[in-house]
Amino acid sequence: MFDQNGLSLDQAPPVQVVFGLFLMGSLFGIIAGLSLFYYRTDIYDFSSTAAIVMTHLLALGVMMSFMLGALFQMLPVIAGVVLEAPLPKANIIRFLLFSGVTTLLLGFVYHAPFLFLFASVFLGSALLYIGGIMLIRLRKLSHHSASSKGMLFALSSLCILVLLGLYLALTHAQLAVGDYFLQARKLHYNFGLFGWMGLLIASISFQTVEMFYVTPAYPKIISHYLPMGTFLALLAMAFATVFSPAMIALFQPLLYIGLALYGLITLLRLSQRKRPLADATIWFWRTGMGSLVLSMLLLLVAYFTEADALLPSGAVLFLSFALSVLFAMLYKIIPFLTWFHLNSQGYLTTPMMHEIIHPKTAKKHFFIHFAMVVSLLLSQTASWIIFAAAALMLLSFIWIGYQIWHAHKLYRHTQENSEKFDMGMMEGVS
């Protein structure tokens, strides 16, 4: 988790910052599972309310909450960027994000313009505020690693994604004419999926895969140029949308090819581990990267052949990519953060990391998650399987939510019941 810059003990954010956002992500995941029971296979019709609601529940409610929590944790660790007063900032973000996602979803369901206005205010202020702060702090770094540079592009994509989202929401709120609504929506999805989600995951992995799994480093052509190349392709698409729509055909396939290459390289690196012990997080990574490669291939084929029937599978596999890597990271972050904070505070009987979340717990979750992905894919041909997918999605987020809650409970219990030690003063402490 650390680079040469290391982690200062006073730089690690309080566990409440990270766990609070993670719990909110789990809650939205539970709502997504319940919503899937209601919407069923309607979600595969991309123009339906069902698809729009599920996409925003998962991308904004689930992924955004978890990714912001992970950024609060990762920015000091990976980039040496310290956010002052992280707890008040995280509390504000949680409130605004929760209110924003809720009003946005209700806006989609009830087609009520005033709800989109509220959503714009909540989400715009939350995401531009925190995205802007992180971006500014990252830009001030004198020395950039591939990860920190990649995060810059990911956060820049987030800001553009939000601005496009505001335009769309204000059009829904009947406060904007919406001449470019369709074009903005396409760019909104591209910046969200490839620029924000794809690049953030890739940037963090450039450092964490090597550290967590003792692999060779990523080739520089990927770690140094993929984020910049993807971001430039997205910008070029944005300009092409306005000035030369025919040019979009040049850039869209590049996005698919770039991320597919990243997925293949990551799979290769995971096969080159020096200690080939396979824990659940490795399987989450492999599932995630395998899904990414397949997703990009399907989207690429669909793009050139106009075989729209492939798009739902491409979308499910992209979801599998994002969630698999997310869970892999969570099973590393949650025990580490709990253990590290307790140790740095000097508690005598700090639980070991495997006692905070047992490896078998992560393995069971992997099977639930994998079954959910398979069920979603199968439900496109046998629609009744969507109920199994919904049940598994619900179970998956209850499972991870419980792990977060349990880790926090253990943290508080240790704080309340354990004696503190001073390693410099005491002898024979075990």
Place this chain on the structure above:
Amino acid sequence: MKRVTLDVRTLEHPKPLEYGIEALKNLDDQSYIYMLNRKNPIPLIRLAQEHGFQTLSHEAFEQEWHILISKNKELPLKEYLDV
């Protein structure tokens, strides 16, 4: 002087830190930790320094760091370096 050797070069993060902290807790005045790591473990070093330990980090080769930590600040850690 008792040497506590920790070769964590092939261990996946955060095992090196976990083992390092456990070793710190058990260290007495008559022993020192000799850790071999592929990175300079700054969190461990900062934690040790904050608790009054003496530390020495030396990069012998690329991806091979030798880290010495003692509770006794009088120990000549440089002399114990294997390289």
